[in-house]
Amino acid sequence: MSLVHRLRIASGCNQAEFAARAGTSRPRVSAYERGHTDPGLDTLERLAAAAGQEIDLAHAGTREVRDRVAAIGAAVAEDDPAFALRLAADLTERARSGRVSIAA
Numbered sequence: 001m002s003l004v005h006r007l008r009i010a011s012g013c014n015q016a017e018f019a020a021r022a023g024t025s026r027p028r029v030s031a032y033e034r035g036h037t038d039p040g041l042d043t044l045e046r047l048a049a050a051a052g053q054e055i056d057l058a059h060a061g062t063r064e065v066r067d068r069v070a071a072i073g074a075a076v077a078e079d080d081p082a083f084a085l086r087l088a089a090d091l092t093e094r095a096r097s098g099r100v101s102i103a104a
Helices: 003-011 015-022 026-034 041-050 062-077 081-097
Strands: 056-058 101-103
Touching: 003 015, 003 026, 003 041, 015 026, 015 041, 062 081
Parallel strands: none
Antiparallel strands: 056 101
């Protein structure tokens, strides 16, 4: 069961109600739940808020994760989207491999 699915179930809403609360569409929530697309961190935070929860990045090296997120922001601020994308892809790969966990 995906994190988005668990959030929606915790909210007590169907997909349409949950999507409306989170400011997205029902098909998008369905795609997130099925793993066809991944929400960004901002979207994930909105989905968690719609369920009355917060997102917490947990990792043995939480400081490392926060540093990586800060580096992504700095690359965007410095108008280096290619580098920001590489950093984001690396963070995503770490999450998928279990080296970083994102939990509600």
